Amino acid sequence: MKAxxxxxxxxxxxxxxxxxxxxEAFxxxxxxxxxxxxxxARARQVRRDIARIKTVLGEKQAG
Incomplete structure (x- = not known):
């Protein structure tokens, strides 16, 4: 998943x-x-996808 x-x-x-x-992480x-x-490796991928989504949500709130 890409930003x-x-x-x-x-x-x-x-x-x-x-x-x-x-x-899924749970x-x-x-x-x-x-x-x-x-x-x-899936655990690491899920953590990074969560971070990407949170980043995009933050960008939308700021902008």
Whole structure:
């Protein structure tokens, strides 16, 4: 997911996607704790996607 893909979306769409990613991050943390996490890189990718969405939301509020 790129920031340029996120900018045309509405705030509601971004907030919905942010909620979905937070749920996924929560589930990935549980999988890691129980030793069932297969794709370890996915946790890092989800964290970065969350940060991208929060950045775009901040830009929209400031501008």
């Amino acid at each position: 340029s893909d996120l900018r045309p979306r509405t705030n509601d769409q971004l907030k919905e996607e942010l909620g979905n990613l937070r749920k 589930n990935l943390r549980f999988q890691k704790a129980s030793g069932q996490l297969q794709k370890t």
